[in-house]
Amino acid sequence: MPKPTAEEQDFFQKIIGSAGYGNHLAKYVSIYEIDQVPSEDEKGWRKVDGFKMSFKGIMTEEMTNPSGNMHGAAYAWLLDTCSSAALIAIHTPTFWGLPDFGGVSLSMEVQYLKAAPIGTELFILIEIIKCSNKLANLRCVIKDFNNDKTFATGTHLKMWKGPGSGSSVQAKL
Numbered sequence: 001m002p003k004p005t006a007e008e009q010d011f012f013q014k015i016i017g018s019a020g021y022g023n024h025l026a027k028y029v030s031i032y033e034i035d036q037v038p039s040e041d042e043k044g045w046r047k048v049d050g051f052k053m054s055f056k057g058i059m060t061e062e063m064t065n066p067s068g069n070m071h072g073a074a075y076a077w078l079l080d081t082c083s084s085a086a087l088i089a090i091h092t093p094t095f096w097g098l099p100d101f102g103g104v105s106l107s108m109e110v111q112y113l114k115a116a117p118i119g120t121e122l123f124i125l126i127e128i129i130k131c132s133n134k135l136a137n138l139r140c141v142i143k144d145f146n147n148d149k150t151f152a153t154g155t156h157l158k159m160w161k162g163p164g165s166g167s168s169v170q171a172k173l
Helices: 007-017 024-028 072-089
Strands: 027-033 051-060 104-112 122-130 135-144 150-159
Touching: 007 024, 007 027, 007 072, 024 027, 024 135, 027 072, 027 104, 051 072, 072 150, 104 122
Parallel strands: none
Antiparallel strands: 027 051, 051 122, 104 150, 122 135, 135 150
């Protein structure tokens, strides 16, 4: 995968930095690599099944549980934030864009496999498994950036209503 442009990186930081929950953690995560975004079709949609985006992060004291390892909620935040960012990266005005920018979560499942201690460099890989104009299923793997040990895996099912759907969700951009 190619490295992100400065524009992609700035946009990602703006998006996660404007979120209410976890915005203080934004400074610890950045895009590492991103697939080329597929072209839009005549409806403004994209064929994005298999699209991948990866992130690099650092496990900090702010993310710990009482044992000094990464808290389960921090893993869930990474899954939610990074998978949502992948959908935002492929959006168009008629495909995963406003007003439900990146969609809303229907379900998330996380499998916690290994404890990540403070200071661990993280590699977060997101893959869009299946994506239509209404539903997206994404997979996440969180590993040690330096030795490939897997800390957690998960899936995220999201829904998008789109413009004119009567949605009252407003993006904070």
